[in-house]
Amino acid sequence: MLPTSGLGRALVCSALVLGGWITGLPIQTATAAGAAEAGAAAPGPTPLRIGLIGPLTGPSADFGVPMANGVKLAIDEINAVGGYLGRPLELMIKDDTADPARGRQLAEELVRDQVVATIGYCNSGVALNSIEVFQKNKVPLIVPCATGTALTTQYPGPESYIFRVQGRDALQAPFVVDDLIKRGWDRVAIFADTTGYGEGGTRDVIAALAAKNLKPVHTARFALGVKDLSDELKAARAAGANVIFSYTVGPENAVVAQGRKALGWKVPQVGPWTLSFPFFIDGARDAAEGALMAQTFIAEPSNERRAAFLASYARKFNSRRIPVPMAAANGYDASYLLLYALLAINKGPADGPAIKAALEGRMKTYYGVVATYDHPFSPQDKEAISANMLVMGQVRNGLVTFAYPEDAKRNLFVQRKQ
Numbered sequence: 115m116l117p118t119s120g121l122g123r124a125l126v127c128s129a130l131v132l133g134g135w136i137t138g139l140p141i142q143t144a145t146a147a148g149a150a151e152a153g154a155a156a157p158g159p160t161p162l163r164i165g166l167i168g169p170l171t172g173p174s175a176d177f178g179v180p181m182a183n184g185v186k187l188a189i190d191e192i193n194a195v196g197g198y199l200g201r202p203l204e205l206m207i208k209d210d211t212a213d214p215a216r217g218r219q220l221a222e223e224l225v226r227d228q229v230v231a232t233i234g235y236c237n238s239g240v241a242l243n244s245i246e247v248f249q250k251n252k253v254p255l256i257v258p259c260a261t262g263t264a265l266t267t268q269y270p271g272p273e274s275y276i277f278r279v280q281g282r283d284a285l286q287a288p289f290v291v292d293d294l295i296k297r298g299w300d301r302v303a304i305f306a307d308t309t310g311y312g313e314g315g316t317r318d319v320i321a322a323l324a325a326k327n328l329k330p331v332h333t334a335r336f337a338l339g340v341k342d343l344s345d346e347l348k349a350a351r352a353a354g355a356n357v358i359f360s361y362t363v364g365p366e367n368a369v370v371a372q373g374r375k376a377l378g379w380k381v382p383q384v385g386p387w388t389l390s391f392p393f394f395i396d397g398a399r400d401a402a403e404g405a406l407m408a409q410t411f412i413a414e415p416s417n418e419r420r421a422a423f424l425a426s427y428a429r430k431f432n433s434r435r436i437p438v439p440m441a442a443a444n445g446y447d448a449s450y451l452l453l454y455a456l457l458a459i460n461k462g463p464a465d466g467p468a469i470k471a472a473l474e475g476r477m478k479t480y481y482g483v484v485a486t487y488d489h490p491f492s493p494q495d496k497e498a499i500s501a502n503m504l505v506m507g508q509v510r511n512g513l514v515t516f517a518y519p520e521d522a523k524r525n526l527f528v529q530r531k532q
Contacts, residue, residue, distance in 0.1 A: 289408050308335050458475060
């Protein structure tokens with residue numbers, strides 16, 4: 115049975131042509147069928163194990179679950195037509211609960227489970243504490259959510275097993291800063307948490323401002339779980355800030371918005387993609403209205419690929435609204451990039467080094483949801499997303515849409531890496 119999504123059918127069928135399929139069955143399955151007819155017990159093909167790790171429960175589940183669902187949707191489509199050369203792809207699913215220590219422990223478990231590659235991590239701090247495990251054991255890790263710039267710079271490019279299908283903070287921060295300057299907001303107050311994500315994001319925002327000969331007029335740091343930032347907001351207002359750049363993941367973004375509203379301080383709130391999360395939009399309610407953030411994917415059926423993906427996701431997960439559409443789309447595309455890498459292996463086993471080499475090589479072009487991936491990686495470059503793929507999103511009536519009509523028009527055409 116082919117996937118119900120038109121996009122899924124087209125992608126999987128194209129991939130299977132690469133894999134050398136004959137008729138409707140892979141050679142391994144046909145051979146097993148012949149053995150069964152001869153009366154021999156025919157064991158099924160050995161699954162190819164793929165790791166999937168992220169915060170499926172806890173404070174970051176609002177984007178961990180959509181990420182995992184995007185991966186599951188893609189893997190189910192692939193398995194519906196026979197998997198990888200007749201071998202089903204088996205997901206080994208781990209819930210890191212956004213805990214760095216647990217994330218590393220689960221990475222070690224995935225290596226013991228003998229996964230050939232892993233898709234995952236949503237929290238930069240958790241990922242940074244875990245990538246050594248994958249690197250040391252030569253298991254490719256494809257990151258669909260975590261944006262910390264340092265993730266793909268920890269190891270020299272040609273040696274690195276860490277890949278990413280997400281706009282890193284070093285792309286998102288200057289993209290947002292450019293928009294602020296265009297709007298005349300040049301007195302920036304940074305509000306960032308004290309996690310690895312907030313620390314890295316603060317550095318990237320300061321660097322992006324410095325490139326414009328600017329400095330933040332106020333910087334506030336806070337621990338996760340903070341409930342009141344009124345004193346820091348008053349200090350930022352006293353410093354003359356005319357925009358708040360917040361860099362945190364969970365409900366703390368809403369604390370900033372609600373605190374600003376309580377003070378009657380009518381300045382805009384901007385940030386990276388985390389301002390598209392339910393913890394912010396639902397938690398801040400009307401105080402979230404108008405907030406601006408960087409996005410790779412906005413849940414509008416702007417072309418056939420995206421319409422098919424949204425319909426397929428809604429059908430499979432009985433969901434009228436994807437909590438964080440960008441996480442789901444990135445996870446979906448990461449899964450197909452892994453499949454295309456597997457099918458590009460010319461000889462030898464489908465192990466970590468072979469998958470790494472295939473990801474870095476000339477795989478068949480993958481026409482994805484977020485982008486068209488034509489040579490997305492190289493030995494020196496482990497980032498699939500480039501700045502031209504970003505658009506500015508804005509909260510309107512409780513949903514994220516395009517901030518600019520020209521972005522909506524440009525989004526009719528899926529971008530390629532530049």
